[in-house]
Amino acid sequence: MSKKKRAIGLMSGTSMDGIDVALIETDGGRELVHGPHAADAYPAEIKVKLRGALQEAQALKDRADRPAALLELERRLTELNAEAVRHFLEANGIAPETVDVIGYHGQTVLHDPSRAMTVQLGDGVLLAALTGIDVVYDMRAADVAAGGEGAPLAPVYHRALAAQLPSMPAAFLNIGGVANVTWIGEAGRIVAFDTGPGNALLDDWMLKHRGAAHDADGAAAARGRINEDALTQLLTNGYFGAPPPKSLDRDAFSAAPVASLGVEDGAATLTAFTAAAIGKAREYMPREPLTWVVCGGGRKNRTLMSMLAEHVPNAVVPAEAVGLNGDIIEAEAWAYMAVRSLYGLPITFPETTGVSEPMTGGVLAKAPG
Template sequence: MTKTLEKPAWTQPLWIMGLMSGTSMDGIDAALLRTDGVGIAGFGPALTMPYDPALRARIRACLNEGPGDSAALSRDLSLAHAAAVQALLQRAGMAAPEIAWLGYHGQTLLHRPAEGRTWQTGDGALLAKLTGIATVSDFRSADVAMGGQGAPLVPLYHAALARHAGLDAPLLVLNLGGVGNVTYIGGSDERDLIAFDTGPGNALIDDWMQHHAGVAQDEGGAAAGRGTVNSERLARLLDHAYFAAPPPKSLDRNDFTAAAVEGLSTEDGAATLAAFTAASVARGLGHLPQRPLRCLVCGGGRHNATLMRLLTQHLNMPVEAVEAVGWRGDSLEAEAFAFLAARAVRGLPLSLPGTTGVRVPVSGGRVYPV
């Protein structure tokens, strides 16, 4: 079933809540955005609700269709997202009827666009019933069905943010979640957008630290900062056909592994993997029509001081966290799925030939009424 809004409801922007749980699998980001899916009228509160360790372990068990309780996981993820919705409503002092839609990305378990497959688990119908708010989910399937990569989907929101802030082009926005991806904003026209996954973001570093130090991440890049980059191992990691392939292109979280740095110390392995992330972003610059004026970084990777230093060295341009221009780096992707939910309801494109390689601009999303 689908629900559409009557045209009068779009005479002014609406409050929409976006929900994002990314490839780092660390938890749920929720944010409120006032938007009509074209411009940005206001930002509401945001929060992050970490996954409990047991739920995170169950997600890992289901990655790439591995063994696991995927049906039960879909239900429990929706329950966790419903708790995040209620917590954010309480923080905002708002009630469910004041929110027009939920943009529910779900948790990616598999992404293989070359096979025409992408899988984000989570039950949009259940979330709508649990929260009393109509829910938009399944943002990627239509793009993949039309020959696109299904990712990245945030570029149209990056462009809206840049317009809202009056930033000069060309601009590079780098998202460092589990996978790294960039949006190149060449001008005011949507046709000037180029986007693609650059390579690993934090995933390999996180996995390395979990396996070798028993911690979820390299907090602040401290371990990498104490280590030494192994240039031979780095060259081996960069010797991959993906980096030479032209965009649009996208990755699954597990397309790269840390096997090339096995045998190194914890610190040297972290340093080499951080350098791999930075160098893979630099390789991506060769696919852009102009050199960007600056690089703005969102996602958890911007908190890794060693990684940010390496990015500055490899890109040879100003590299700053998005907070430098007033954006909210911890909630930006959740905001994006609020923005995309509005576009989905209005039938506006979620992806473009320059962002995912889809043949023509395509909308998407599945809408679940209360």
């Protein structure tokens, strides 16, 4: 009897753009079939509320606390995820009862492992009730409670995807709000950590100066000049000298060093910061990756991809170049980990989060009835 399950992954990343939905069939190991996918953007008012939630969450003393505004937002986000699932199933002619599990990320509003705090807004019990499908959620919490970083979590899925690459070692680089990398060796060894800023600083810069949280194609950065003094100041952050495993909150870095620059020069400098930080990550890899597979929104920034190629000696390619969809790898990862959680298989490891031993994670919410 096959252990393969049909799973939906729901991912809302640190870029705070919306909800990625992806379906896979997997046994949580090597068996993996990619299914359809979709993306639902957050309504504008939700994006505004999320930025306020990032500030409010800083005052939390207990990760389970939900002051009124956060509680209301959590419910609305859960409803939006349920709507995303419903639309996805209808669009693809999939009956809910044929889906075994949903892997639900929730929206991160605070991640501070030094305080054993990681907070994702998302009510798994409510989602299970609204969709009629079992839900595995809160996948970071057990790792953090056991002394791990609770991030990155996708490396176990990156390792499964790397099986289709022609040669090792390779690196999977996800550039969302924060950037993280997974190094995969020939024998399946993995080393993973957050490299530094992804798109968050640049998005916030563009929102402040241009009213849209996005530098399309890296066009503004391409027209600007990198301010080397500001870049040097940004790179003095102690995070880069700390060995992995290590992880970051979305707002771990300040854009203060570029505050006096023009819009385009600031964009160029912040883009260079992301690329240089990724280049520094090579210091902690056992061997130089032969290929860097880039996923997440950052791969669409041509200026960033060009700068990145200047910081690493081997091929830097978007996920599509190796037959993958770079927009939905993270959502697929949550579906994959949900299945692993159902089977009690580990999703975090000493080499990825610093936890003392491989461990599973996630909370199972059963659908009513």
